[in-house]
Structures are given as structure tokens and as C-alpha cells.
Amino acid sequence: MDYRAEIIRLKEKLPVTVAGHFYQRDDVFELADITGDSLELARKCQADNNPWVVFCGVGFMGQSVKIIAPEKRVLMPKLAECSMARMIDASYFDESVEYMVKHGIKKEDILPITYINSDALIKAKVGEMGGIVCTSSNAYKIIEKGLESGKKILFVPDRCLGQNFANTMGLKSCVIGEGECDPKEADIICFNGFCAVHQLFTVDDIKFYRQRYPNILVAVHPECDPSVVKEADFAGSTSQIIKYVNSLDENQKVVVGTEYNLVNRMREKNTYVLSATKPECPTMNETTVEDLYKVLKSIEDNQPINEIFVEEDVAKYAKLALDRMLEVK
Ligand code: 13P
Numbered sequence: 490m491d492y493r494a495e496i497i498r499l500k501e502k503l504p505v506t507v508a509g510h511f512y513q514r515d516d517v518f519e520l521a522d523i524t525g526d527s528l529e530l531a532r533k534c535q536a537d538n539n540p541w542v543v544f545c546g547v548g549f550m551g552q553s554v555k556i557i558a559p560e561k562r563v564l565m566p567k568l569a570e571c572s573m574a575r576m577i578d579a580s581y582f583d584e585s586v587e588y589m590v591k592h593g594i595k596k597e598d599i600l601p602i603t604y605i606n607s608d609a610l611i612k613a614k615v616g617e618m619g620g621i622v623c624t625s626s627n628a629y630k631i632i633e634k635g636l637e638s639g640k641k642i643l644f645v646p647d648r649c650l651g652q653n654f655a656n657t658m659g660l661k662s663c664v665i666g667e668g669e670c671d672p673k674e675a676d677i678i679c680f681n682g683f684c685a686v687h688q689l690f691t692v693d694d695i696k697f698y699r700q701r702y703p704n705i706l707v708a709v710h711p712e713c714d715p716s717v718v719k720e721a722d723f724a725g726s727t728s729q730i731i732k733y734v735n736s737l738d739e740n741q742k743v744v745v746g747t748e749y750n751l752v753n754r755m756r757e758k759n760t761y762v763l764s765a766t767k768p769e770c771p772t773m774n775e776t777t778v779e780d781l782y783k784v785l786k787s788i789e790d791n792q793p794i795n796e797i798f799v800e801e802d803v804a805k806y807a808k809l810a811l812d813r814m815l816e817v818k
């Protein structure tokens with residue numbers, strides 16, 4: 490079957506919008522009506538007029554759209570979850586709060602911030618405690634806003650994002666379970682989660698490229714280790730990396746530390762991949778054109794598959810945390 494032709498036919502016929510993250514495989518990405526980084530995709534899906542959203546990405550992305558736009562029917566071609574989001578569950582979150590309480594910080598003096606790469610249950614716990622969601626593109630503004638409260642920030646689940654923004658902002662951070670982490674001595678206390686894909690990039694990779702091409706620039710995602718981000722010329726969300734690369738002179742070489750599909754799509758731009766291995770996100774790569782076809786066909790057949798539902802109680806508090814983020818311009 491010509492899946493591509495069928496997908497185009499179904500998109501023309503149905504009141505549906507296909508959203509696609511930059512890490513999706515090229516053949517899927519090319520069929521998306523809206524693309525962007527996590528924040529842009531959330532905002533664009535919320536503002537979109539179609540009642541159906543088919544989200545090509547990972548679980549927390551479709552789930553976030555369902556929470557901020559509950560009237561929409563959200564389907565995902567593959568119900569694949571980001572491995573970092575799976576590193577923290579409700580009990581790990583509670584233990585992190587307890588850790589801070591044991592170290593002399595009152596619960597009411599803790600402001601939790603969760604990276605959007607987390608389950609709705611974590612967002613709900615954060616929302617209930619007065620906390621907020623952030624993405625890699627707005628973390629600076631969100632942390633700045635969080636600091637205004639005068640509270641200690643508990644940052645989950647990505648220790649790298651928490652530490653990298655703390656470094657950029659001149660704040661002290663520590664990671665629970667890694668060396669001495671005294672919450673009284675730090676401004677941002679991070680949970681010990683990470684992205685396995687972005688851990689592949691190392692300072693040695695940067696040194697290798699700089700030795701080979703002395704004028705090369707280095708752009709990385711803030712999910713990379715703090716040692717890598719410190720060495721880089723630029724760190725930003727997927728959209729911000731694309732804008733940075735597009736702003737460079739066409740003769741300027743740039744090596745990029747983020748997921749392979751995105752970097753490969755920019756190959757005509759004098760761009761290199763910051764790794765000797767192929768840094769693919771396994772879950773982002775699970776979605777195929779056939780999966781996209783099947784999910785669209787299920788709408789045509791009035792038997793939708795892979796629909797995203799979020800329990801009412803969870804959605805209520807998770808929405809608080811997401812809406813607080815979306816209010817920050
Ligand atoms: P962005 O919000 O920068 O698109 O990042 C999403 C992600 O999962 C990065 O690994």
C-alpha cells in the first residue's frame with residue numbers, strides 16, 4: 490500500500506492535525522502539519538482548530554496536549570514513552586521531597602519544577618504543590634520566576650537540565666544521591682534522571698572536532714552533561730538549535746549534539762554529528778508511516794486507536810502546572 494498517498498488523502502478528508510517532533514523519522518516528519526520543539530508543539534496544538542490531533546512524538550507530548558486542551562481527541566501512532574520521563578514515578582518524587590524535608594527545608598518552602606519530559610502524575614504532584622512545568626526553551630524564564638517565590642527549587646527529572654540552567658544563571662545546584670547534596674547549601678536540588686541519548690556526547694568529542702576543524706562551532710541540547718554544555722558555543726532547545734544553525738554563514742562548520750534525525754536533516758548546512766555513534770532516540774524512532782496511516786484510518790472508520798486519556802484528578806493538577814508555564818511569555 491502507498492501509505493504516504495493514503496495519509497495525504499485522510500488528512501484532506503478528516504478534521505485532524507498531525508503534529509510531529511523534530512526527532513521523528515524523516516518520512517513521518519514530512520507528513521506533519523505542525524512541527525516544533527516541545528513548547529511550540531504544545532502551544533500550536535492548543536491553538537489549532539481541528540478537534541483531532543495525531544501526535545507523532547513520545548508519550549508525555551500527546552499527554553500534555555490532552556491536559557491543556559481536554560476537548561480535543563488526541564491519538565498517538567505509537568504509545569512510546571521517553572526513557573527519561575520513566576525515570577521518576579510518584580514514590581521517587583515523594584522521596585525527593587522527603588529528602589529535602591529531612592535536610593531542614595519545610596515542605597511549604599519547596600517549589601517543584603518539572604521538565605515537560607515527565608508523566609502527568611509527576612506534573613500533577615508538582616501542580617498540587619504550587620509548582621510549574623518547564624521545557625528546554627523556557628527553563629531560564631521559569632526558574633527565574635520560581636526564584637521570585639524565595640523557595641528552594643526541586644528540579645525533576647533531568648539533573649543535566651537543572652544543573653545547566655543553574656550554571657548559566659550563576660546558581661548553586663546539587664543532585665540527590667550524587668556526592669554531598671545539602672539542600673540548604675543549594676538553590677536548585679535536582680533529581681538524578683537523565684537522557685541516555687544526550688549522555689552519548691562527551692567533551693572528548695568536542696575536542697576531536699575542534700582539533701580537526703579549528704574554527705568549528707559546537708551547538709548542543711541542554712540535556713547534555715554540564716561538562717559538555719560548558720565547552721559548547723551554544724546550548725538550546727531543538728528549535729533554538731535549528732535557528733542557530735540557520736543563522737550561521739554557509740561556510741561556517743558546526744557540530745551538533747542532539748538526536749540524529751534532526752542533525753541529519755540539516756546536513757546541507759555544513760553540519761556534523763557530535764558523536765562517533767548514531768545518537769538515535771529509540772522511542773522517537775518507533776513511529777512509522779504505517780503507524781501514522783493506521784491511526785488516521787481508525788478515525789475514518791470511527792474506531793479510534795491509541796487514544797490518550799488522563800484521569801480527571803491527575804489532569805486537574807497537571808493542568809495547573811502546565812497552565813502556569815504557558816502563561817509565561
Ligand atoms: P525540545 O523541547 O528541545 O524539542 O526537546 C525535547 C526532547 O525530548 C529533547 O530530548
Ligand code: SF4
Nearest residue numbers: 571572573684686770
Ligand atoms: Fe526522551 Fe532523550 Fe528521547 Fe528526548 S531524546 S525523547 S529526552 S529519551
